[in-house]
Amino acid sequence: MKGSFKDEAFVLKKRALLNRNILIDLFTREHGHITVIAYNAQKLTSRRGPHLETGNYIKIEAVKKGERFFLSETNLMSGFSQIKEHKGKTDHLYLFLYFLEHILPEGVKEDEVFNLFKSYLVSLAKEQDLKPVTRNYLNLILQKLGYLQNSLSDVELNDFIEDLIGEKLPRF
Numbered sequence: 001m002k003g004s005f006k007d008e009a010f011v012l013k014k015r016a017l018l019n020r021n022i023l024i025d026l027f028t029r030e031h032g033h034i035t036v037i038a039y040n041a042q043k044l045t046s047r048r049g050p051h052l053e054t055g056n057y058i059k060i061e062a063v064k065k066g067e068r069f070f071l072s073e074t075n076l077m078s079g080f081s082q083i084k085e086h087k088g089k090t091d092h093l094y095l096f097l098y099f100l101e102h103i104l105p106e107g108v109k110e111d112e113v114f115n116l117f118k119s120y121l122v123s124l125a126k127e128q129d130l131k132p133v134t135r136n137y138l139n140l141i142l143q144k145l146g147y148l149q150n151s152l153s154d155v156e157l158n159d160f161i162e163d164l165i166g167e168k169l170p171r172f
Contacts, residue, residue: 004063007031008077010117011056012101024052024071025101026060029114033104036062038071051076055084055093057121082125089124092134095170096120099138102165103145112144 009026012033017023022038038052051058051074061073083089100117104110120137127133131154138161139151152160162169 004061004072005030006059006061008057008059010097010100011052011054011058012097014052014054022052027100027104027110027114027117028060029111030109032108032110033101033106034069035106036060036069036071053079055080055097057118080121080125083121088130091170092124092130093121096134096138098169099161099165100141102167103141103147103161110145113141116140116144 007028007030009028012025012027014022014024017037024036024038025033026036027033056076057078057080059075059077060071063070063072080093083093096117100113104113116137120133123133123137124130135154135157136151138157139148142148142157142160143151147164148160158169
């Protein structure tokens with residue numbers, strides 16, 4: 001893949017770099033999990049800055065130069081404010097983003113996982129009982145990626161994911 005491309009993406013994680021640049025992990029529909037550099041995105045006058053909040057659903061235009069991706073344009077599709085206004089839902093959202101960032105391989109298209117994550121966000125916005133929703137979608141994604149054959153309970157699932165990524169998760 002060379003040159004410019006357009007895609008839709010979820011912002012998984014962002015890290016500040018020098019000179020007001022940002023390194024961003026995205027989960028895109030067509031390119032899977034990729035890391036992009038957004039030049040000057042931390043400037044107060046940047047139009048892209050507000051779009052690049054963790055958890056946002058955005059349309060992107062990016063350029064691949066060598067092995068690196070550079071973000072040129074963004075349009076906000078959804079900031080999921082109905083989730084981010086609720087502390088419990090925000091905790092579940094960030095747990096799921098952390099999970100995806102650690103479990104998805106770089107540069108591998110995962111169409112079914114992308115669609116499942118979109119469905120999860122819709123369910124998370126509507127539901128009040130968050131644990132079963134999160135458990136169900138974590139199980140489904142692990143099954144789609146070939147890590148599980150059968151669904152696990154909350155504790156089993158948490159332990160399984162911790163073993164898989166090699167890091168501690170907050171209990172959900």
